Amino acid sequence: MRMALLGATGYGGIETLRILQGRTDVEQLIVGSDRYAAQAIEQVLPQFRGSSIGQVQFTKMATLDDFPMVDVALLAMPHGEAPKYVDRLLDRGIRVIDFSGDYRLPYDTYELWYQAPERAHYVPGVYGLPELYRDHIRNAELIANPGCYATAAELACIPLMEQQVIDPSRMIIDAKSGVSGAGRSPKLDSHFVEVDGSFRAYKVGQHQHTPEIERILQDAMVRGSTNLENALATHDHSSVRVLLTTQLLPIKRGIYLTAYAQLTGTMTTEEVTHMYKKRYETEPFIKVLQPGYMPEIRHVVGTNECHIGIHVDDRTQTVMIVATIDNLVKGAAGQALQNANLMLGIKETTGLEQTAWC
Amino acid sequence: MRMALLGATGYGGIETLRILQGRTDVEQLIVGSDRYAAQAIEQVLPQFRGSSIGQVQFTKMATLDDFPMVDVALLAMPHGEAPKYVDRLLDRGIRVIDFSGDYRLPYDTYELWYQAPERAHYVPGVYGLPELYRDHIRNAELIANPGCYATAAELACIPLMEQQVIDPSRMIIDAKSGVSGAGRSPKLDSHFVEVDGSFRAYKVGQHQHTPEIERILQDAMVRGSTNLENALATHDHSSVRVLLTTQLLPIKRGIYLTAYAQLTGTMTTEEVTHMYKKRYETEPFIKVLQPGYMPEIRHVVGTNECHIGIHVDDRTQTVMIVATIDNLVKGAAGQALQNANLMLGIKETTGLEQTAWC
Amino acid sequence: MRMALLGATGYGGIETLRILQGRTDVEQLIVGSDRYAAQAIEQVLPQFRGSSIGQVQFTKMATLDDFPMVDVALLAMPHGEAPKYVDRLLDRGIRVIDFSGDYRLPYDTYELWYQAPERAHYVPGVYGLPELYRDHIRNAELIANPGCYATAAELACIPLMEQQVIDPSRMIIDAKSGVSGAGRSPKLDSHFVEVDGSFRAYKVGQHQHTPEIERILQDAMVRGSTNLENALATHDHSSVRVLLTTQLLPIKRGIYLTAYAQLTGTMTTEEVTHMYKKRYETEPFIKVLQPGYMPEIRHVVGTNECHIGIHVDDRTQTVMIVATIDNLVKGAAGQALQNANLMLGIKETTGLEQTAWC
Amino acid sequence: MRMALLGATGYGGIETLRILQGRTDVEQLIVGSDRYAAQAIEQVLPQFRGSSIGQVQFTKMATLDDFPMVDVALLAMPHGEAPKYVDRLLDRGIRVIDFSGDYRLPYDTYELWYQAPERAHYVPGVYGLPELYRDHIRNAELIANPGCYATAAELACIPLMEQQVIDPSRMIIDAKSGVSGAGRSPKLDSHFVEVDGSFRAYKVGQHQHTPEIERILQDAMVRGSTNLENALATHDHSSVRVLLTTQLLPIKRGIYLTAYAQLTGTMTTEEVTHMYKKRYETEPFIKVLQPGYMPEIRHVVGTNECHIGIHVDDRTQTVMIVATIDNLVKGAAGQALQNANLMLGIKETTGLEQTAWC
Incomplete structure (x- = not known):
């Protein structure tokens, strides 16, 4: 699996990294952050001290077109940010899973509830709830990951x-x-x-x-x-x-x-x-x-x-x-990775089998 | 005000003591506890170290008939305990405020919901919600303090x-x-x-x-x-x-x-x-x-x-x-003391005007 | 007691208000805040809903010279702010209790530990720890309230x-x-x-x-x-x-x-x-x-x-x-009010006798 | 790996199960509990609902001699319990890792600090701190897992x-x-x-x-x-x-x-x-x-x-x-499993590579 994660220092992004750290099948990982560009993840997020993920360096978002090719990009950014990146990614043939609300609703509903009159008329992505739309997800180019x-x-x-x-x-x-x-x-x-x-x-x-x-x-x-x-x-x-x-x-x-x-x-x-x-x-x-x-x-x-x-x-x-x-898991990062597994033909539960702590 | 508090080491009882510590009109305070009889309150509840309430000694419940006379007794005990004391107190002319559910319901309803088939047929007390029954409370002998x-x-x-x-x-x-x-x-x-x-x-x-x-x-x-x-x-x-x-x-x-x-x-x-x-x-x-x-x-x-x-x-x-x-306050000790104020003709808000902590 | 409190919406200030709400001897209370000027305290701090303190309006700090006369001013502001106000207050004959570190240390030590090279050469105030300096506090014009x-x-x-x-x-x-x-x-x-x-x-x-x-x-x-x-x-x-x-x-x-x-x-x-x-x-x-x-x-x-x-x-x-x-109490607001009691010849423990919650 | 865990419903035992659930190399798992004998783990510990560990049934401790053979037994019981089981396990050729303090100290020191005069004269086990005693641990029959x-x-x-x-x-x-x-x-x-x-x-x-x-x-x-x-x-x-x-x-x-x-x-x-x-x-x-x-x-x-x-x-x-x-991990269950890995010749970090949650 080759993956890009844009917006890695919010809670959804950090959780994605935590889950990925437990996997052995990640061949390529691009982690985008303008703020922390060129720093190693372990410098910013001490829970990754000494781990393999911790050694990955943040990449500037502006260099998005120069990324090595990946299979799927996860966008873990605040509402309104994803549309700045989605078309460029899709154009490169990179499939996208967006954590925000930007692609979940038809335009008129979005405008009303998100109080976002300036938004362009985006077509909603495939809604990433496997329990209802598993087959659509497998073939989707753009997934709107559900709200928590x-x-x-x-x-x-x-x-x-x-x-x-x-x-x-x-x-x-x-x-x-x-x-x-x-x-x-x-x-x-x-x-x-x-x-x-x-x-x-x-x-x-x-x-x-x-x-x-x-x-x-x-x-x-x-x-x-x-x-x-x-x-x-x-x-x-x-x-x-x-x-x-x-x-x-x-x-x-x-x-x-x-x-x-x-x-x-x-x-x-x-x-x-x-x-x-x-x-x-x-x-x-x-x-x-x-x-x-x-x-x-x-x-x-x-x-x-x-x-x-x-x-x-x-x-x-x-x-x-x-x-x-x-x-942060079934309500964000875990579900996104469940969707990624489906999209890439990987066993759906891969990397998602942790047990809760007492 | 002369008061007895039976069952002082549960949270409802402790809270009653906390509120009473802030009052200056308590002339007599009897605090009943079989377990801690003859110990000072401050030995059992360190938050009362050095305070006037802290110096009061717990009194054995068995000696209930020998208490100095009080105006009102608060019963802050688990469900099912109050009936052991209520009649003796009323007989001595002591008015009673019971924190438990024992006197809040007609017999059949009580039996059903409290799963207490052995209970005798108690007549409910006056329901101690001042916002609905203020006038009844003023003259009541036995108050059923509402559940939280x-x-x-x-x-x-x-x-x-x-x-x-x-x-x-x-x-x-x-x-x-x-x-x-x-x-x-x-x-x-x-x-x-x-x-x-x-x-x-x-x-x-x-x-x-x-x-x-x-x-x-x-x-x-x-x-x-x-x-x-x-x-x-x-x-x-x-x-x-x-x-x-x-x-x-x-x-x-x-x-x-x-x-x-x-x-x-x-x-x-x-x-x-x-x-x-x-x-x-x-x-x-x-x-x-x-x-x-x-x-x-x-x-x-x-x-x-x-x-x-x-x-x-x-x-x-x-x-x-x-x-x-x-x-513990409006849902138990505070409401009980509000009722006591009403019963004894004291200003209703006395001792109950603390502001919440940030 | 007539009192001014400058900087009332930090935790030290809010706690001062909470303690004052329990007192009956506050004749005059000026509460300074540029940000919330002209709003009632209860609008900004909902724990004061319906209380007497809650009805007091915030006063602009700029109008400091027009305040009605008070006996003492409490300054509950971040480090470095107090010196903007202290001289004006002292000039009006208002005694001052400062919560910050600004008047606790000789200049050279302050400069070193507070990393504040621009600070003028203030003379430390009387250190407001009654257990060590009670007599000095009674007559002080300017108190440096101790750090927590x-x-x-x-x-x-x-x-x-x-x-x-x-x-x-x-x-x-x-x-x-x-x-x-x-x-x-x-x-x-x-x-x-x-x-x-x-x-x-x-x-x-x-x-x-x-x-x-x-x-x-x-x-x-x-x-x-x-x-x-x-x-x-x-x-x-x-x-x-x-x-x-x-x-x-x-x-x-x-x-x-x-x-x-x-x-x-x-x-x-x-x-x-x-x-x-x-x-x-x-x-x-x-x-x-x-x-x-x-x-x-x-x-x-x-x-x-x-x-x-x-x-x-x-x-x-x-x-x-x-x-x-x-x-926030002995480490800030309570100690300040203990000092104010001493300065104004009020019983030292007035307003400071609350018991801890369980 | 074939393992027995005696005392599985305290926090050390539950944590051992959580870590084991993430492993794929556990061929045999015996989980001892007198209290919950014959119940499935998932009935007692709902965090294991539907997991493979959750389906394992608790085994009576009394039947210790009838257990299928295992390589190592972990004893996660209160102080003083382990000696009831250790000899029987060692006699069967089962190596033991004890979580308690029973085998960590020479007799006289134990007696003094654990206030346990009745204790027999046990010989301390190998102290299970790999960073100091790794080589001894590999060959040990009885490990005293260190205190947290x-x-x-x-x-x-x-x-x-x-x-x-x-x-x-x-x-x-x-x-x-x-x-x-x-x-x-x-x-x-x-x-x-x-x-x-x-x-x-x-x-x-x-x-x-x-x-x-x-x-x-x-x-x-x-x-x-x-x-x-x-x-x-x-x-x-x-x-x-x-x-x-x-x-x-x-x-x-x-x-x-x-x-x-x-x-x-x-x-x-x-x-x-x-x-x-x-x-x-x-x-x-x-x-x-x-x-x-x-x-x-x-x-x-x-x-x-x-x-x-x-x-x-x-x-x-x-x-x-x-x-x-x-x-519960490096201070108990994790260190015990690290020791088990060493004793059984498994890679030392196996099953112990989780990242902390934010």
Whole structure:
């Protein structure tokens, strides 16, 4: 595997390097950074002291056209940066996986939720959620790697949508994330003293992952329909409506996401669990828990796994699905490398089999 | 004020002592503990080194009948312990505030949710939520101090119930609490290594505060009705249905509780905020935030306050109310002392005016 | 008491406001901030929502000469800022307590350790450590409030110096502080993700509190001498030598400082403890622990106390003194207000009697 | 590799399983636990859900003699348990690596520091610190795996001892550890609420790793001597004296240990660094930092590495060495597996090459 990583000193980029350090099949690794150009990675990121990755030098982004050829480039940069590089990479025949939201949404939705009126009319890339789009991913030139909250929300709800057992018009998603999800650039909001011992919501009703989740769940609902014509007719683009509450946990990493939805018929916890186990039985990273168990963030931290817990509350006819992921792994770097494996014909789980620490 | 505190070495009891240490009007303080009898408080709880409270000696509980007379006794003991003491105290003419769930529910509900078949048929005490029952509290002999989650849930929802603007049959309450809420006796579940860096739900759909919340919200709905006859007829005892999700935050103290309910008509965030501000305008400890703001746990830790944030999501017709309290203060010791102030004719806010630490 | 607080939105300033909120004798409070001028404190610092302090508006610093007259001004600003204001305040007859290092050291030492060659030749103020300079403080016009590490180090070592029982030329001070000690302006070093779950030293051998500690301990040694002439002759200015290691704890507040020194004679833990208890017996905020006990940060957080634990290791002839304080209270705001009480003839402990939270 | 792990549900055992899960060369794995006999590992430790290790069933310890044959047994049990099993294992020809302190010390020292008068007269095993005893380890039947604090202390000081550049009679070691070092059984001392936001020393002057450190450093001093006869004559068994301060950090894992010692001659930071780099240049897990840098716990968490930072303070003639390790990896499970690799002729770093998380 020959790979370029642009934007390596944010948390998504650092995590990519950590996972790559554990692999033996990386023949070529280009790591782009204007700020640290010509320094060795171990000088900037001491956790790589003495390791092979640590000896790699950062390369100036401006020299992008002079890179040795690579198979795939991962773009781990803030929203709005990727479009400066994507065309040049694709033109060189380099396939691209973008971590940002830039290629996940149609133009009008993007403009509305990302408050980015100046953006050009980009065509969305293939959405990089293997559990829903594995075959498209294998052949994609440009992958839009899913958002961290979106990954958890979609994995939590896809079986409900495909089987059409809930009212999709009023789903409530109460999500909690570790601080690394807010990025590495210093802000008062991520200052230790302001975060530790506390908990708070942010961007209430306005989080930019809302339309991403609605778009993919809508698609899952249509795809799941046995009568596709009918499904397309009944469910217009606006039939899935999600209230997404995003909240900051005083932990470094991990997402704990709870979806609440109203069942249209009567189902037990056991029946919903059976439905989920069947849907995900061949998925290497999805673990559906037995009735009576709920996941915990610590059991997925550092891994590419998603643990799913299910509870049906018959007093309120509500189904509650909990999904936990590591926002930097399955929610970013791990999923990107899972996609890279698929694109390059490598075994999908390669390099992604770490166990969580106690 | 002359006071007895039975069960002083759990977190609720310790917090009561902390608040009392700041008061100058405590003439008599009896602190009961069989385990530490005859030791000074400062020997057991080093934070009281050298303070006046620290010099008080623990008294054996068995000698309860020999206590000097006090005005009120606070019982900060585990569920099931209070009934061993309550009658003896009442017989001596000592008014009682019980921190546990023992006197909050009618017998049948208690038996069901507390899994306590052996319990005798206790009559519930006056429910110690001043914002709803202030006048009853003033004259009560026995107060059932509200549960910590229940306090936050009820303060979050009372105006919605009184004004009958939501569908009460399917309310979702997603609540998060610090670890002190789980008590001070060592368990693997509260071991630092098992809690830090993680987050998890527990007792899903089975938390014993569920019937307490439903009972009080039902009562608020009836009381709020302008046509009481009609209200009682329409809303039978089972009309309020809450799905309560309780979750453990890796912090020491604080509750962050989010209630989601479906509006029966159209209301804006501003209208709901106005309704809340009006309802709580004379309440000394309730702060209703302006539209666009949400509370944070750190701003109420160590205080008797409840901060309330409001958001109406018009895409899903959902009203979202966030309430934050300190589970040990407004959720336990502070509320108990607020009730004691009311019972003894002392200014309600006495001793309860600390500001949160940054 | 009439008071001005300049620089109110750093952690030292916020803590000053928190303590003041609990007092009833503040007749006049001016709170200076250029950035937030004309906003109410509660808009900027939500923990003051609805409180009396919260309603105070920030005043522009430029209007310093138009302030209503106050008795004392507290300057809680970064190093180097105070000199812009001190002369104007003193000229108006306002006494000053400065939180920074600007007035703690003679010019040459300051220049060397603060790397501030441009600084004018300020005369040091009276050093605001009541346990050593109480009488000077009462009459001072300008107080240099001690550094947080310095406060803990000096309280830990003063009795050793006064009694001259150790070799002063090679003292080792291993100190650990919470993150609020590093200030509130966002830096990668105080980012939650970089701090949580870790521990590290910084400014090894170069911390600017080193000369402050050496100067005060030198003075304590001279003052403690029964034969003052002799003491001055024997101990030149350079006889106290401290290796200060400063380290960052993943907590919000609190300092835990351990001093190791070689005993010149044989002493037991009991003897050293007796010496400390005698030295500090009339000090309201110093608690010397019994042999066999060691202090914990949590027992002093939020308080103006200093807890001191003592151990003599006879295998190495080393005496080990542990001191714990809250860096924002006894290490900053609390000590400043203790000094203000002394200056204004108010009871020294007024407003400073809070108990630590569990 | 065929391996047995007895005592798998403490933190040392769980960590051993985590590391083993990443290996592909484990042919046979016996996991002993009386409490969980016949349950699958994934039922007890949810982080192993769906993994190959997770499917292994716990085996009763009583059936020890019926185990399929293994090459090596790891004993990860509390102090005092190992002797119940060691002879039976050795008799079957199974080599043993014991995590506890039972085989690290001569009988008299053990009895004194472990307060274990009933202990039989065990002969110490080979001390499992590869950086000092690699050749002995390869052929050992019974390995005493070093204590966590001891590992860090010894790696920090071995070069100083071998080169005899310090006064060994008064070394100060100020060590800080995460809570997992205190074990997994619930105690008030490891309750989240008692640990979070605090810091404290424990077992001051009495920690049982003291004699272990002194014994090994004494041995390093003798071995390092160019004139061995002379060294043995000059340095009697009691010449190394360590004051060890052990302290609890509010983090899950990691040790940060600082050794202070007096230089007998004049050396610079650069010279000491050169000495360390030379001593450890072929060691795969020891990273000696450049002058001016100090290690951080987070850069070694989850890894088998030891990072060493060096500072010479010429004002006090003190050399200060900081060593960081993960107490569960290099301080327990990782070092045990490093020893197992050596004993079985496997490449020493196999399975131990993970990078720390950000």
